[in-house]
Amino acid sequence: MTAQSFVTIPPIPLPSRRGLVVTLLAGAILGFGFGLPGALTADGRFALVVSALAILGWVGTRLPESLVALGAVLALVLGGVLTEAQLFAALGAELIWLLLAAFVIAAVAKDAGLTERLVAPLLRRGMRLAPLVLALTLAIAATAFVLPSTSGRAALLLPLFSAIATALPDPRLKRPLALLFPTVILLSAGASLIGAGAHLLAAQAIRNATGLQLGYLDWAMLGLPFSLLASLIGAGLILLLFVPRDLLLTPIAPMQPAAHSPEQRRRQHRIGLVLAAVVGLWLTAEWHGIGMALTALGGALVLLTPPFGTRKPKETFRAVDVELLLYMTATVLIAQSMTQTGTDRWLAAHALSALPAHLAGHGLAVAVFLSVIAVMAHLAITSRSARAAVLIPALALPVAGLGHDPALMVLIAVMGTGFCQSMMASAKPVAIFGNAEDAGFTQNDLARLALPLAPAVTALLIGFALLVWPAQLAAMRGDAPQPHALAPASLPAQAVALTPPAAAAPHIAAARPQPRPKGLTTPVAPSRSTYVPARDLRRIEQRINRALRPAGLHVVIR
Incomplete structure (x- = not known):
């Protein structure tokens, strides 16, 4: 009897449902x-396709976010959209140096036990989880007024x-805590004029379009109520979605500062x-x-010297998250x-063209849109700075040209970017805490939070646009006589001119003539748009460009 041998062929793995959907979407x-x-x-087109595929990779696959981002950049360089010089120069951007210095400062402070000493008073009385989250939300929001x-x-x-x-009693509480910090940092930034570089651009655009100059306190009056409510809503959703009910009122074990x-x-x-000196130099920039990155780098250099640090510099530099720096780059x-090819302005122009003509003068429809x-x-x-630099000239001001208050339109656009x-990849604080060593969170956690938080923030933004900000802006203007609102083409000569590439010039649609709208109408008096000395304009231009430098944008004020 002849022995027969059989060869076992392993089954060919079939693509999962997720993989099939991702392939079809790609x-x-x-x-x-x-x-x-x-x-x-x-x-x-190439930049748009690569960006869309990167978003699909971040959301729809389990690939590391840094791997997807670096692959997208490599495709942009090989495709000729970006040059090798731009790729290597981005590693020297101000944001990268700021994060590098911040990691060194944080490592030295943690090694000295300073952070535990600062947190100990908050946890000394054994506060329960829900009150602790509320206290942290208010404390994090307050930092927007001192850190720019x-x-x-x-x-x-x-x-x-x-x-x-x-100090948390249950490991399951680390993930909601990691989500709380970036959520409040981002949503509370709108409370302060220095909370984000986009706010400086918005304030200057409002001044050019309406003559209304918003100072530090004026911006706080407009942005603090909205930003604080949005932060509290975000904190509440995190407690509701990520904290088990039996842990909501769990007391946190009192944290006694270590004996030093x-x-x-x-x-x-x-x-x-x-x-304190670093923060003071930031506030007086x-x-x-002196820029933020250079100030932070100087502070890090001082802290690496023997009177402050006890470890060797190479040991401290091991705390720097190189993967995160490359991801940010x-x-x-x-x-x-997206900016240098004009794709962002092309998207904004097409979004504006999607607004039906019969709704262009309706206040509620414009606020929702x-x-x-x-x-x-x-x-x-x-x-965020790039979003504001695109939405303000390509969307907010053209919408204002349809008969709406330019200040209100700019305010809606810039607050929504929070x-x-x-x-x-949507924001640097999200990436920093998402990749934290102590806990962190995943892309699925972000999607679970964003699904209810996005409509909640949108509804809050619409409510303020209809019920709160019009009255505040009218009071700040002193109820001056108000003729028709300015169209983008009739802005004063000092208006901000964002220098797009030549291909992006025709992407901003002209305003369509419309009847006087029923809502959101706080037109502007031309007499308020006065002459601004060239010296002041240059100083304003320098401040805006310092804020927009990490985004690779440049503003020219004519």
Whole structure:
């Protein structure tokens, strides 16, 4: 009897349902992107397709976000949209140096026990979880008035998060805590004029279009109520969605500060003085002209010296998250490709053309339209400053030309950009806390939070646009006589001119003549648009460009 041998062929693995859906969506993106009308340049089409595929990779696959981002940037360079010089220059961007210095400062402060000492008074009485979340929300929101960058706030608050995370009684509470910090950092930024670089651009656009100059306190009166309510809504949703009910009122174990020697206490005081000096230089940057990154780098260099740090510098530098720095660089480059090809303005113009003519003069319809676009813009433009730089001239001011208050339209656009919690790449604070060593969260967690938070923030934005901000703006203007609103073409000569590439010039549609609208009408008196000396204009231009430098944007004021 002849022995027979059988060869076992392993079964061919079938693609999962998720993989099949992602593959079909990727094919649809490729077909749609390269089949668009000829109004968009070839580079613009390529940048749009790569950005859409990157979003699909972040949301629909389990690939690491940094791997997807770096792959997208490599495709943009090989496709000729970005140059090799731009790729390598992005590693020297101000944002990258700011984060590098912030990681060093945080490592030195944590090694000295300073962060635990700062958090201990908050946890000394054994506060329950819900009151602790409320206290943290208010404390994080307050930092928007003294720290002029969401990325800087995230980097400096990361050690505080790590200290609190170690004191939590249940490991399941670390994920909601990690979600709380970036959510409140981003939503509370709108409370302060220095909370984000986009606010400086918005304030200047409002001044050019209406003559209304919003100062530090004026902006706080407009933005604080909205930003605080949005932050509290975000904190409430995090408690509702991510904290088990039996842990909502769980008392946090009192955290007693560790016993430190007199020498270590003196070291903590010295580090605290350096941190206070860094924040003070940030707040007075308008006077001395030193940028945030250079200030932070100087502070990090001082803290690495023996009187402040006890470890060798190479040991401290191991705390720097290199993967996160590369990820940040890649997202900045993706946003830069959308800007320099004019694709972002092309998207904004098409969004404006989608507004039906018979609704263009209706206040509620315009508020809903602009709010939805502003909140969802982070899915296409991953930089907050870049979103404001696109939405204000390409959407908010053209909508104002239809008969609405330019100040109100700009305010809606810039406040809506504060929501960007849908993806890791949507905002730098989200990426910083999402990749935290102590806990972190996943893309699925962000999607679970964003689904109810996005409509809640949009509804809140619409409510303020209809019920609160019109009265506040009218009071700030002193109820001056109000003729028809200015159209974009009739703005004063000092208006902000965002310098787009030549291909992007025709992408801003002209305003259609409309009858006087029924709502949101606070037209502007031309007499308020007065002459501004050239010296003041140059100083304003320098401030805006310093704020927009991390996004790769440049503003020219004529």
